[in-house]
Amino acid sequence: MTLFENPIFGVLLRIVIASAFIVAVYFITKYLSRFLEKAMSSIDRRVRKEIEEVIKYIIYVVAALIAVAIISPEVSILTTLLLLVGLALIVSFSDSLRNWGAQYSTRSIGFLKIGDWVEVDGYYGRLVEETGSGVVLESPRREKIFVPNTRLASSIVINRTTQIGSIHIVAFSLPGDRNPVEAMEEMREAMSTIIPELASEPEITMEARKSEYYFEIAVEIMNAYKAQMIREEIVKKILEAFPEAKILET
Template sequence: MGEGFNFDDSIEGIWDKLGEWMDSLILSLPNFLLAILVFSLFVLGAKYFGKILHKVLRFKVRQDSIREITIKIIKVVIVAIGFFVALGLLNLDKVLTSVLAGAGVVGLAIGLALQGTLNNTFSGILLSFLPEIQIGDWIENNGYAGRVIEINLRSIVIREADNNYVVIPNSQVIDAPFKNFSRTSRSRVMVNCGVAYNSDLEMVKRITIQTVSELYPQKGNEEVEFMYNEFGDSSINFVVRFWTEVTSNRDILLARSAAIIAMKKVYDQNNINIPFPIRTLEFNNSLNIQKPISGENEL
């Protein structure tokens, strides 16, 4: 029959094991502190290198989104290098090799689980290098309109006219059409109006084109266009189209407002009526209160 359990020997074995771990920790402490110091230096280096790179790229690259995404990627790469160097100082090369060997399987699993996130990430990289959309542009996308404040690896942030922020996933911006008001310095503005049926249509056209042309001088091949488009219920309707310098939806509204004010003034000076719908109620059958109702005397 074997010997019974010896409690003292077990305690002694535990203490021996703890002593070995303590000796190993003491021996590894300098490398551990050095690894922390090296990793911290890489993190600080990435931060300051990003600032220097931002100053350099500011004169080399005009597009803000390209500068920001480039700086973010380089900072992540520097921090990752520092992490691997720190693992090497801790003599964890074998562990690192095992981690990298299993990274393929883990990466596949993560990729399947985070398809939407990865899609937004790659879309963010594409948006950062897309010249048709930049930080500071006024765009319309997915039913929202505002100025682009930030383009990151997950979403695009726009500030609407009411000063509220809207965060749109990058994949939705890439997959859906968007309208950029800031890519062209001049755009065409349209004003719809109508005049009374008894108006001199030729005179209305002439003074409208003259008024708008004086307010917004046209350049090159540009011209003020005036076209009647329908016989309305109470007016003959037309549209005026002219070119002016606009880079946002607000600029379009201001240009349209100024044109409407100028057109109304010149119409008033020339006795041109802009009619509005009028409803007339006619009562052809009048009620005679003196005439007795049939059957009233039979009661």
């Protein structure tokens, strides 16, 4: 029996080849990491690091499978390993993949930027930070609100920012027996005391709906931190002028 026909030598040779392959993959991965860092320089640093780690993890897993196939080329063993690793990858990265997809869909269009006043699912605040997993809003009461990327992608997001302030809307309805023209005039008169706090004249619109009239008051507020106070004042003025009014969610 020659040396090459010896089964022990064959196993040792395959182990050496597999080890050399793993070492080569290690150095290739380090080079790839540097390349990805330059290629994705425009992406948030934390997101970039997370993507790099996932790519390296996948490469190492695939390399390990190939090394196992080199050492033990039995199809049944390799198939079982592939199945187990595939399931592990799906479970491990399902949340990350959803988060990355949501981040791409919400930020690639440039709809939001730092400093904007944003409303998401009823939460309102100034966008103060963008992270790899979501954004941080600061409410008018200085509370910090974290909104995940997945929530941004699945919710209605309102950017209320204008060039000189932020837009806010108060809606209410009145019974159909009310004179809408007189109601509009009364509302304009009631709003006169709030105008100094606004960046522009309030816009009041009216729409007839079945047995009632629907009104919207759009105001542009210079100091967004006063938004809640001004909204409460507008609601107070509405109820003083029209006790039968129903304040509606906007």
